[in-house]
Every structure is written in C-alpha cells, then in structure tokens.
Amino acid sequence: MRKNKPKLAVWKFASCDGCQLSLLDCEDELLEIVGAVEIAYFLEASRATVSGPYDISLVEGSITTPHDAERIHKIRKVSKYLITIGACATAGGIQALRNFKDVKEFISIVYANPSYIETLNKSTPIADHVFVDFELRGCPINKYQLIEVISAFLNNRKPNIPSYSVCIECKRKGNVCVMVSAGTPCLGPVVQAGCGAICPSYNRGCYGCFGPKETPNVFSLADHFLKSGVTSADVVKILRNFNSYAESFRKVSEAYER
Amino acid sequence: MKDKTIKVDYLARVEGEGALYVKVKNGYVVDVKLKIFEPPRFFEAFLRGRSFREVPDITARICGICPVAYQMSSVHAIESIFGVKIPGPIRMLRRLIYCGEWIESHALHIFMLHLPDFLGYDDVVRMAKDHPTLVQNALRLKKIGNEIVKIIGGREIHPVNVRVGGFYKSPSKMELKKIEDDLKWARDFSIESIKFIANLEFPEFEQDYEFVALSHPDEYPFNEGRIISNKGLNISVNEYDSYFIEEHVPHSNALHSVIVGRGAYFVGPLARFNLNFDKLSDVAKEVALELDFKPECKNPFKSIIARAVETLYACDEALRIISEYEEPEKPYVDFSIKSGIGYGCTEAPRGILYHRYKVDEKGNILDAKIVPPTSQNLKMIEIDLWKFSATYLNLPDEELTWKCEQAIRNYDPCISCATHFLKLYIERE
Numbered sequence: 001m002r003k004n005k006p007k008l009a010v011w012k013f014a015s016c017d018g019c020q021l022s023l024l025d026c027e028d029e030l031l032e033i034v035g036a037v038e039i040a041y042f043l044e045a046s047r048a049t050v051s052g053p054y055d056i057s058l059v060e061g062s063i064t065t066p067h068d069a070e071r072i073h074k075i076r077k078v079s080k081y082l083i084t085i086g087a088c089a090t091a092g093g094i095q096a097l098r099n100f101k102d103v104k105e106f107i108s109i110v111y112a113n114p115s116y117i118e119t120l121n122k123s124t125p126i127a128d129h130v131f132v133d134f135e136l137r138g139c140p141i142n143k144y145q146l147i148e149v150i151s152a153f154l155n156n157r158k159p160n161i162p163s164y165s166v167c168i169e170c171k172r173k174g175n176v177c178v179m180v181s182a183g184t185p186c187l188g189p190v191v192q193a194g195c196g197a198i199c200p201s202y203n204r205g206c207y208g209c210f211g212p213k214e215t216p217n218v219f220s221l222a223d224h225f226l227k228s229g230v231t232s233a234d235v236v237k238i239l240r241n242f243n244s245y246a247e248s249f250r251k252v253s254e255a256y257e258r
Numbered sequence: 259m260k261d262k263t264i265k266v267d268y269l270a271r272v273e274g275e276g277a278l279y280v281k282v283k284n285g286y287v288v289d290v291k292l293k294i295f296e297p298p299r300f301f302e303a304f305l306r307g308r309s310f311r312e313v314p315d316i317t318a319r320i321c322g323i324c325p326v327a328y329q330m331s332s333v334h335a336i337e338s339i340f341g342v343k344i345p346g347p348i349r350m351l352r353r354l355i356y357c358g359e360w361i362e363s364h365a366l367h368i369f370m371l372h373l374p375d376f377l378g379y380d381d382v383v384r385m386a387k388d389h390p391t392l393v394q395n396a397l398r399l400k401k402i403g404n405e406i407v408k409i410i411g412g413r414e415i416h417p418v419n420v421r422v423g424g425f426y427k428s429p430s431k432m433e434l435k436k437i438e439d440d441l442k443w444a445r446d447f448s449i450e451s452i453k454f455i456a457n458l459e460f461p462e463f464e465q466d467y468e469f470v471a472l473s474h475p476d477e478y479p480f481n482e483g484r485i486i487s488n489k490g491l492n493i494s495v496n497e498y499d500s501y502f503i504e505e506h507v508p509h510s511n512a513l514h515s516v517i518v519g520r521g522a523y524f525v526g527p528l529a530r531f532n533l534n535f536d537k538l539s540d541v542a543k544e545v546a547l548e549l550d551f552k553p554e555c556k557n558p559f560k561s562i563i564a565r566a567v568e569t570l571y572a573c574d575e576a577l578r579i580i581s582e583y584e585e586p587e588k589p590y591v592d593f594s595i596k597s598g599i600g601y602g603c604t605e606a607p608r609g610i611l612y613h614r615y616k617v618d619e620k621g622n623i624l625d626a627k628i629v630p631p632t633s634q635n636l637k638m639i640e641i642d643l644w645k646f647s648a649t650y651l652n653l654p655d656e657e658l659t660w661k662c663e664q665a666i667r668n669y670d671p672c673i674s675c676a677t678h679f680l681k682l683y684i685e686r687e
Contacts, residue, residue, distance in 0.1 A: 018322020027401035046381030106303035
C-alpha cells in the first residue's frame with residue numbers, strides 16, 4: 001500500500017445522516033475510494049479514528065446548537081479543504097423552518113421539559129460560520145457528484161458540477177413539461193440541476209432539493225404560479241422546504257408572506 | 259474491584275450522535291445513561307400548518323437510512339382520516355418498496371455496522387482486507403435493496419414517488435422484472451450469510467423482554483396489523499397513545515417510550531421474528547430452524563441473525579410481488595379531504611414507527627406526533643447496559659467498552675431518528 005494517502009474526514013451536525021450515507025451507498029465504488037484515500041474520521045462507518053490535520057473534510061448538517069457553533073471552527077482549523085454536503089450544511093436544511101418562527105414555541109410542542117433542551121434560534125449553513133471551499137447541493141446529494149468533487153479536490157482541479165437549472169436536465173431526458181402540460185407548479189426553472197430531474201420524470205413538480213440555481217428569477221416564477229391559480233400561502237409553502245433559508249428562496253417567501 | 263472511569267467520547271457505527279455513561283462504584287454498576295446530543299430538529303412543530311400532501315416528503319427527511327418507513331407511516335395515517343381504500347396493486351408496490359428498504363438497511367447494519375464487532379474489526383474497510391468476497395457480496399446485496407427503492411421511488415435516499423393515495427407514477431412490470439435475477443442471487447447470498455452469521459460467537463446474555471411488533475393475519479408485517487406483544491398486548495394502531503407514553507429525561511434530546519404500567523420494551527427485527535415467525539416464507543423458516551434459531555430468542559446479540567433472516571424474507575417477498583404484479587390503471591386513488599385524526603404504524607427496519615396527525619377541513623396539519631423505533635428501544639438499551647456491564651465487569655476496560663458498544667448496536671439505533679451517535683463513558687469510582 002502506498003504511504004501518505006490523503007486523509008478524508010466526515011463530520012456530522014444537525015441532519016438525517018442521508019448525505020454521509022451516500023458515501024456508503026457508493027456500493028460499486030466504495031472499495032476503490034478507500035483505496036485512494038484514508039478514511040481517517042467517519043464515525044458512521046468506523047470506531048477507529050486518526051487525528052488531523054485532514055486533507056478533505058466533508059461536513060453534513062447545519063449549525064443549531066451553541067456547542068456546534070464552536071465545533072465547526074475546530075474542524076475548519078484541522079482541514080485543508082472543507083466541503084459541505086447537502087441542503088442542511090449549505091442552506092440550513094428542513095430544520096431552518098424554525099428561522100421563520102419562534103423556536104421556544106417549537107421546543108414546547110415537542111418536549112415536555114423545555115429546560116433540558118439547548119438550541120439556537122436559527123438553523124444556519126456552515127458558510128455562515130467558517131470559510132467553505134465547496135458546497136455540494138442536494139437533499140440528498142447525488143453520490144456521483146460526491147465522487148466527482150472528492151476526485152477533483154484530490155487532483156487540484158475545479159469540480160465539474162453544473163450550476164444550471166433542473167429544466168436543462170429535464171429537457172435532455174425528453175420529459176414533457178409538467179407545468180406547461182398539466183399546470184403542476186414546478187420549481188425546476190429556479191433549482192440547480194444534479195438530481196436528474198427525477199420529479200418531473202415521475203409526473204410531479206420539482207420541490208427544490210438542490211436549492212436555487214445560479215442567478216435564479218424566483219419572483220418571476222412565483223408570479224407565474226399565482227397567475228396559474230396557486231395561492232400566496234401555497235407559494236410560501238412551495239419555497240419553504242429543505243432550502244428555505246437560501247437567500248433567493250427566503251426573500252421571495254418572506255415577500256409573499258406579507 | 260478497583261473503581262475507575264472508562265470513556266469513549268463518540269460511539270461509532272450508529273446513525274446520529276450520542277454518548278454512553280457507565281459509572282462503577284465498589285464493583286457495582288451504579289449509573290447508566292445513554293446520552294443523546296443529536297441536535298433536535300422539531301419536525302412535529304414545523305409540520306403544523308403544512309398541507310397533508312407535503313407530509314411524506316417532509317417526514318422522509320427525519321432519516322436518510324429509512325425514509326420509506328416515514329413515508330409509509332405518514333401516508334397510512336393520513337389515508338385513515340380520509341377513508342382511502344388502497345387497491346391491491348398499489349398495496350403490493352408499497353410492500354415492495356419496503357422490502358427494498360429492509361434489504362438496504364439490514365445489509366448496511368449487518369455487514370458494515372455490526373459484523374465488524376463480532377469479527378474484531380474497527381470497521382468494514384479493515385474487515386474487507388481479510389474478507390474481500392464477503393464484503394463485495396454484502397455491498398451487492400445492499401445495492402439490490404437500493405435498486406428496488408430507486409425503481410419505485412425515483413432515488414435511494416428520500417424517494418420522490420410516494421403520495422397520499424398511492425404513487426405519482428407506477429413502474430411497469432418490465433421495469434421490475436429487470437431486478438429479478440439480481441434478487442434471486444440476493445436470496446441465495448442471504449441464505450449463505452444466515453448460516454455464517456448464526457455460527458458467530460454470541461455473549462451469553464438474556465433478559466425477560468417484552469417484544470412488541472405489528473401482527474397481520476396473513477403476512478409478515480410491513481404496513482398493516484395490530485400491535486401485539488409476547489406479554490398479552492393486542493391493540494389496534496389507534497389505541498397506541500393509551501398504552502404507550504413518551505418520557506422526557508434530562509440527559510437526552512430523544513424521548514424515551516414506555517408501556518404504561520410496565521416500562522421498557524423491545525422493537526425491531528428480533529421482536530418481529532419472535533412474534534411473527536409462522537408468517538415468514540417457507541425458505542426463511544427452514545433456514546432458521548435448520549440453525550436452531552427459533553422463537554422465543556431472548557439474546558439481543560442474536561438480533562443480527564433475525565436481521566439476516568428478515569433480509570432473506572424481504573428478497574423472497576420481493577420476488578413473489580414482482581411475479582404477481584400487474585401495473586394498476588392509475589397509480590393513485592382519488593379521495594376527498596376531510597378533517598379528523600389519523601393513526602399510522604408500520605414496521606421500519608428498526609421496529610414500529612408510529613405517526614398521528616390531526617388535520618383541518620382543508621387538509622392542513624394541526625398537530626403531529628411521531629414515535630420512531632429508536633426512542634422506543636432507548637430505555638431497553640439502557641437496561642441491557644446495566645445488566646450487561648454488571649455481568650461482564652471483570653473484563654478489561656477496553657474490551658468491556660467495545661462489548662457495551664456492541665450491545666448498543668444490537669438495536670441498530672438510529673439517533674437521527676430518535677431526536678427527533680453515541681459517546682461512551684464508563685466511570686469506575
């Protein structure tokens with residue numbers, strides 16, 4: 001075995017574990033990946049840990065507790081490259097829905113003894129706290145994009161991750177547009193590609209797992225939704241899922257809430 | 259015996275974040291706490307005001323390992339409010355996507371998270387160096403489970419195709435036929451792996467558990483049935499709240515469930531196996547009996563065998579469904595929205611997953627309650643650790659710590675689910 005393989009670490013914050021599971025879901029590639037990198041810290045998979053510094057840190061989850069707001073700085077210090085994986089780490093995730101409400105009320109709905117619970121008022125993306133070298137989108141991420149990003153950083157090149165919209169993927173697949181043909185509200189025009197336009201392929205509108213694309217015109221799409229009979233309240237709901245706290249979605253949902 | 263402290267800061271190979279604390283004084287275990295510090299995410303709170311249509315997509319995000327379970331419990335709960343009757347082919351597709359999730363999740367836990375404990379490896383990567391074929395086959399098995407979820411659901415993690423009333427799109431028979439050969443291979447490999455797993459060394463440890471699982475008159479339970487136990491519980495799903503309560507303890511962001519008046523209970527593969535053995539397919543029963551693995555097994559370390567038997571069953575059941583499947587005319591049934599309260603309980607890979615929703619006349623959620631399998635097992639895990647660490651106190655600290663971790667992994671705890679990872683401390687004073 002070649003010595004000094006690059007060290008890979010996987011870190012978890014508030015999340016569902018799905019994005020780091022994507023690494024274990026690379027069934028055909030996993031043994032090759034571990035041949036190319038040393039899995040130095042990946043608690044979901046191993047009880048053995050190797051101390052830092054690490055060449056690549058993959059970070060899953062959002063910052064929601066005072067302890068985690070400290071911990072992310074320590075991780076940044078021991079990481080050459082820090083890559084966030086998934087909607088929680090890049091946009092605050094589904095748990096960022098609290099950001100639009102009073103978190104104290106949320107605690108009392110779920111827990112009998114609110115005083116035992118320590119949590120921040122907002123669920124925030126990693127980039128709000130430390131410098132992030134690359135943000136990989138998705139809820140969950142696409143495992144082939146993950147492999148592309150890891151190999152790009154190992155080879156000192158820019159990851160080939162398109163920033164265009166789901167519409168491009170959808171057209172390429174030859175789907176009939178669900179919005180034009182069936183009037184189904186679809187976020188495809190403003191959402192970044194990466195999933196393979198799964199939802200329109202399954203006869204439903206895109207619900208925004210990969211977050212806003214580069215320079216999206218969300219106001220224009222929301223206006224189109226309204227004209228096709230969607231209520232303002234439903235426009236807010238459509239924009240408030242896994243990437244609700246991403247700036248371009250947030251601005252529009254807040255405008256429609258007023 | 260010397261009083262001392264053993265500490266493992268993060269218990270690995272579980273889903274989510276937590277810690278275990280064991281205190282030993284004068285040779286006796288005096289305290290055990292399974293600390294859950296996975297940050298709370300407040301699903302039950304932010305579901306309020308959302309449309310019933312969004313619930314399967316939102317609750318899937320509670321867990322990346324068993325999103326199908328959340329989708330199944332939520333759609334069944336909501337359908338019970340609207341009085342939706344699900345026709346045969348859609349019902350079969352729901353069983354099939356669940357088979358896929360069981361195969362994927364069980365293969366992950368058996369081979370990648372739990373087996374390394376039995377064979378003395380830190381992880382599957384190190385195990386793969388000595389057992390390359392086993393690990394390659396295990397990965398192939400896991401992939402086949404994922405493939406089923408992907409064909410029906412659109413992708414492995416957080417599938418997009420599940421909706422109240424059925425599916426957005428039904429797969430053609432041809433699409434499902436494509437995985438038949440793979441599933442036949444998976445069935446053969448599962449038989450082989452049960453034989454291998456049943457011959458592992460298991461610590462001598464038994465408790466008089468109350469096992470709780472769904473039970474259906476005709477089939478091994480996935481989506482429907484009554485909630486039963488080996489101690490006389492036999493209730494319908496909508497009676498759940500009268501028999502089970504959740505307690506909030508200071509050291510945990512996860513709630514602990516107990517049976518009113520009786521305390522801790524055990525859910526998951528071993529409970530299902532013990533309570534539903536006669537509903538397994540013939541080949542699953544034969545292989546289990548051949549290895550003298552039969553109900554009622556009270557050794558939690560043997561959960562790994564039950565998980566392997568269920569994997570075989572899921573492959574067998576998937577093959578049966580695919581051979582009988584005819585594509586429905588329409589992928590979902592129509593229904594009218596009305597206000598009310600609905601209850602759903604299905605068998606997630608880790609055990610029963612209970613959902614309750616109250617909706618208004620527009621179908622918006624007024625109140626939601628979700629009880630994942632791991633929070634139902636947490637109290638039982640703590641009790642196991644009390645007894646187990648007391649029985650094996652004479653082991654060296656490092657070995658005892660590892661064995662305690664293994665005892666926790668018997669339950670395949672998913673702490674992301676339960677809060678709405680584990681750290682291990684053994685303190686000897």
